[in-house]
Structures are given as structure tokens and as C-alpha cells.
Amino acid sequence: xxxxxxxxxxxxxxxxxxxxxxxxxxxxxxxxxxxxxxxxxxxxxxxxxxxxxxxxxxxxxxxxxxxxxxxxxxxxxxxxxxxxxxxxxxxxxxxxxxxxxxxxxxxxxxxxxxxxxxxxxxxxxxxxxxxxxxxxxxxxxxxxxxxxxxxxxxxxxxxxxxxxxxxxxxxxxxxxxxxxxxxxxxxxxxxxxxxxxxxxxxxxxxxxxxxxxxxxxxxxxxxxxxxxxxxxxxxxxxxxxxxxxxxxxxxxxxxxxxxxxxxxxxxxxxxxxxxxxxxxxxxxxxxxxxxxxxxxxxxxxxxxxxxxxxxxxxxxxxxxxxxxxxx
Numbered sequence: 001x002x003x004x005x006x007x008x009x010x011x012x013x014x015x016x017x018x019x020x021x022x023x024x025x026x027x028x029x030x031x032x033x034x035x036x037x038x039x040x041x042x043x044x045x046x047x048x049x050x051x052x053x054x055x056x057x058x059x060x061x062x063x064x065x066x067x068x069x070x071x072x073x074x075x076x077x078x079x080x081x082x083x084x085x086x087x088x089x090x091x092x093x094x095x096x097x098x099x100x101x102x103x104x105x106x107x108x109x110x111x112x113x114x115x116x117x118x119x120x121x122x123x124x125x126x127x128x129x130x131x132x133x134x135x136x137x138x139x140x141x142x143x144x145x146x147x148x149x150x151x152x153x154x155x156x157x158x159x160x161x162x163x164x165x166x167x168x169x170x171x172x173x174x175x176x177x178x179x180x181x182x183x184x185x186x187x188x189x190x191x192x193x194x195x196x197x198x199x200x201x202x203x204x205x206x207x208x209x210x211x212x213x214x215x216x217x218x219x220x221x222x223x224x225x226x227x228x229x230x231x232x233x234x235x236x237x238x239x240x241x242x243x244x245x246x247x248x249x250x251x252x253x254x255x256x257x258x259x260x261x262x263x264x265x266x267x268x269x270x271x272x273x274x275x276x277x278x279x280x281x282x283x284x285x286x287x288x289x290x291x292x293x294x295x296x297x298x299x300x301x302x303x304x305x306x307x308x309x310x311x312x313x314x315x316x317x318x319x320x321x322x323x324x325x326x327x
Contacts, residue, residue: 033108036067036118037176038092038100042162042183057181058157059096062124063164064089066133066223067107070115070169073134073224085110091124100179109172119223120164120179123157134224141229142221146185149239150252156241159253161185161219163226184221184228186256186287188212188295190240190266192248195300200270202248205299209269210240210250213276219255228289231257237267259285266306268299275304 040057057063067087069076075086087107092100109116119133121142130140146159164179190210194200218233240252259265259279266277277297279285287293291310298305 033106033111034172034174035102035106035108036065036087036116037174038065038118038120039098039176039178040094040100040164040181041098041178042181056096056098057094057100057122057162058153059094061094061122061157062091062103063094063100063120063122063162063179064124064128064223065092065107066090066119067116068119069110070117072117073119074132085114085116088130089125089128091126092120109170113172115169115171118164118167118170118177118179120181121221121223122162122181123160130223133222136222142223143218144221144228145218145233146215146238146253146255148217148236151239151241153241156251156253159185161221161228161253163221163223165226166224182226183290184226185219185253185289187251187253187292188240188287189249189251189292191294191296192250192268193296193298195298195305199301200299204270205248207270208299211267211269212238212240212252212254213264213267214259215254216257217255228256231255254287256287256289258287266295266297266304268297268304270299275299277304277306 040063042056065087066089068074069085072086075084075088090107091103093103094100125142125144128139128142130142132140134140144161147155150156150159161184162181163184164181167177167179170177192205192208192210194202194205214235215238216231216233217236217238219231220229222228238252238254240250261279261281261283264276264278265285268275294309296307296309
């Protein structure tokens with residue numbers, strides 16, 4: 001019996017450690033608590049090639065949850081049965097089917113019936129411990145940078161900044177509260193075609209390397225309002241997830257920004273051949289929050305033919321242009 005007890009004790013510690021974080025600020029209420037149970041949906045685009053995070057947060061992606069007394073965006077002092085209430089950046093983890101499970105100790109509603117406001121974002125940043133999420137200075141704003149290599153799904157997911165519409169004035173309940181998340185950045189999907197299988201085959205396109213050039217990678221999020229800052233940081237190249245053989249599609253996430261005319265923007269490598277597409281003369285490309293940009297690229301022996309569609313629930317506008325081979 002003693003050996004069995006030790007086994008289960010160790011197992012419990014390992015399960016808690018699997019999604020633990022440090023320096024979480026909570027108030028552990030001295031009463032029989034009602035835990036805050038939450039689920040999630042996502043209200044905009046998914047990833048065309050793999051459908052990652054199209055309607056729900058992907059499996060094992062963490063969110064950060066805030067719970068404050070109704071009307072507050074920081075820890076609240078009350079004159080009722082509790083002296084202080086507030087949960088700051090508590091990690092929950094997704095099961096990939098819409099459920100979100102708290103990683104550490106549960107979060108609770110106030111015992112005296114006070115209603116709460118719930119705020120959330122993803123992916124989780126364990127170092128984000130704001131004093132007041134409504135403020136726009138210092139550590140109250142969530143910093144965020146997309147990955148330069150989005151070649152694998154987990155790095156793509158880590159670049160997909162999500163924000164949930166706040167749930168305000170929520171009464172204590174054992175019923176799950178659903179957080180409806182939206183994408184705050186811009187998604188780009190590439191579809192590759194060939195003009196002549198004799199010179200550039202489908203197999204060539206399957207092995208192609210796609211990169212997005214001259215991208216500012218950094219922004220910040222106001223968790224209370226959902227607003228994001230203008231793109232900043234030194235420009236980087238983003239390596240896009242490789243096209244799947246069945247669809248020849250690949251996707252990446254960038255921070256919303258404007259790319260000026262003449263700027264090299266898309267690069268495709270096929271073997272030793274390098275093709276680049278620049279923003280056409282007399283144009284600029286404006287990437288906006290929660291919009292999906294589809295680039296249909298026909299690769300020819302002498303360059304690229306590019307058609308672009310911009311979607312924000314409905315088609316907004318289209319662009320087309322040509323690219324040259326650089327090497």
C-alpha cells in the first residue's frame with residue numbers, strides 16, 4: 001500500500017507540472033468555491049493548408065485568463081465578504097476540441113455573488129503580470145513577436161495572436177463560459193502553380209521554399225480593449241510552412257503593416273533557382289488585422305505571375321503582378 005501511495009503522489013506532481021507556470025497571482029478564497037469553467041471558439045479564419053485554429057484553439061496551446069470584479073481591470077478591494085479579488089494571467093490549456101482546462105489551481109467566482117469580468121488572450125506569456133490591463137504603459141501591455149520560422153505547426157500557432165471578446169458582468173455559475181477569440185494579426189496563404197510541367201514540375205513545387213521578406217515582427221496587445229500597436233522592430237524574413245503535396249498551399253502569420261512600392265516581398269527557391277516578387281510600382285500593400293491574404297503564384301521558367309485576393313469575410317480587393325528570377 002505504501003508503494004502504491006507513493007506512485008500516485010508522484011503522478012499527481014507530474015500532471016501538475018505538465019502545464020504549470022511561475023509567479024501566477026491569485027487569491028485563494030477561504031470558502032467552498034465555484035470554479036470558473038471556460039470553453040472557446042474562434043470567429044475568423046483558419047489556416048488553409050492544415051485548418052489550424054480555424055474554429056477552436058489548437059491542442060496544447062495555452063491561453064491567459066484574467067478575472068476581476070465587474071467594472072475593474074485590476075485587483076479590486078471590496079467591502080463585502082471578501083477583502084480582495086482578482087486573477088491575473090492564469091494559464092488554461094486547450095484540448096483541441098473547444099475545452100480549456102486550468103493548469104494550476106482553479107480560478108473561482110467571488111463567494112458573495114459579486115459578478116466578474118473575464119478577459120483572455122493566446123498564446124500564453126508566463127512573464128506577463130500587468131497591474132492594470134486597461135493601462136497603455138509599461139508592463140500593462142502584452143508584447144508579442146511572430147516567429148521568423150513558421151515552417152512547423154507549433155511555431156505557426158505561437159505566431160497567431162488571439163484575443164477574446166471580454167465576458168462582462170458574469171454571475172457565479174457551474175456552466176461553462178465560452179470565450180470567443182478573434183485573430184489580431186494578418187494571415188497569408190500561398191498557392192503554387194506551374195505554367196509548364198516540362199520545365200517546372202509539381203514535384204519541384206512540393207519542394208519549393210517560400211519566404212516572406214522585409215517584415216517588421218513585433219507588436220503589443222491591450223488585453224482590455226483588443227487593440228494592437230503598429231508593427232515595429234528590425235525587418236526579418238519569415239520562412240513559410242512548406243506546401244503540402246495535395247494542395248500546394250502554405251501559410252504564415254505577420255503583424256499588420258504597410259509594405260511600400262518596390263519592396264521585395266515574396267521569395268521562392270526551387271533548387272538553385274531563386275524567384276522574387278516585389279510590391280508593384282505605384283502601389284503599396286496594407287495588411288490589416290484579422291484579414292486573410294491569398295497569393296496565387298504561377299511559377300514560369302522566367303519568373304512568377306502573382307494574383308492576390310484579400311478576404312475579411314468577403315472579398316475586399318484583388319491585385320496582380322509579375323516577378324523576376326534573381327538567380
